[in-house]
Amino acid sequence: MICDSHCHLKHGNKEMTEYTGREIVEAMDGAGIDKTVVFAICVTSAQATEFALRACREFPDRLIPYAYAIPHISESALSHVERAVRDFGFRGIKVHGGETRLTPYVIDPVFELAARLDVPCLVDFAGNVDYTSRIAETFPKTTIIVAHMGRYLCTDRGLLNRFIEIAEKYENVILDTSGVVIPGKVSEAVHRIGSDRMAWGIDGPYPAPDLASFAKEEIDRIRILPISEKDKDNLFWGTISRLLKLE
Numbered sequence: 001m002i003c004d005s006h007c008h009l010k011h012g013n014k015e016m017t018e019y020t021g022r023e024i025v026e027a028m029d030g031a032g033i034d035k036t037v038v039f040a041i042c043v044t045s046a047q048a049t050e051f052a053l054r055a056c057r058e059f060p061d062r063l064i065p066y067a068y069a070i071p072h073i074s075e076s077a078l079s080h081v082e083r084a085v086r087d088f089g090f091r092g093i094k095v096h097g098g099e100t101r102l103t104p105y106v107i108d109p110v111f112e113l114a115a116r117l118d119v120p121c122l123v124d125f126a127g128n129v130d131y132t133s134r135i136a137e138t139f140p141k142t143t144i145i146v147a148h149m150g151r152y153l154c155t156d157r158g159l160l161n162r163f164i165e166i167a168e169k170y171e172n173v174i175l176d177t178s179g180v181v182i183p184g185k186v187s188e189a190v191h192r193i194g195s196d197r198m199a200w201g202i203d204g205p206y207p208a209p210d211l212a213s214f215a216k217e218e219i220d221r222i223r224i225l226p227i228s229e230k231d232k233d234n235l236f237w238g239t240i241s242r243l244l245k246l247e
């Protein structure tokens, strides 16, 4: 079984590209992906819930919704996140350090809420090591999935190493392999923290060469790693299915 643990109904790129549930499921079918975690960013928390509800109601057996926690002035993000999880069965919370500050007075209530609701937080820390360790240490009961092993498309081995060290130190930290462009760091992390603390995702959809081919290439990048079949199973399915209680 394969679950993509990181997929956007709306991206944070310059064009803020949107994809429908149908487009995502067609790409999954083309690539051989069973389930996909979906969420929208670059919208309010209320709008993100609508995006995910629309997609997941059409494909309830294939798509798994995350709520989006983006503090904003007009209304409480927390109430929308809580409603998405409690009333609509959303399985996790997305936080993006490029869109919100990760300072305690802004973001800490989200991590408290995640622990109370017993759902993981997928967080893009945008390379910020200090915020990552502060949050991992402050909220030991919150599962923090560190997107891109710390920073999207990171070519700085030393920086990736610091995020692996954080995962070694704090057991509530999971590393997300999407957007990691140094494959050796993925296998190194598997050996240092264990594949049951890591989850695969593609951070898609991505249109080149086409949605399904991009997803397939991301699967193949894991398949050729010098790690065991059990480790690959954990990356593709075991870890995220345990965290999201898929079985």
Ligand SMILES: [Zn+2]
Pocket: 006, 008, 203
């Ligand atoms: Zn992403």
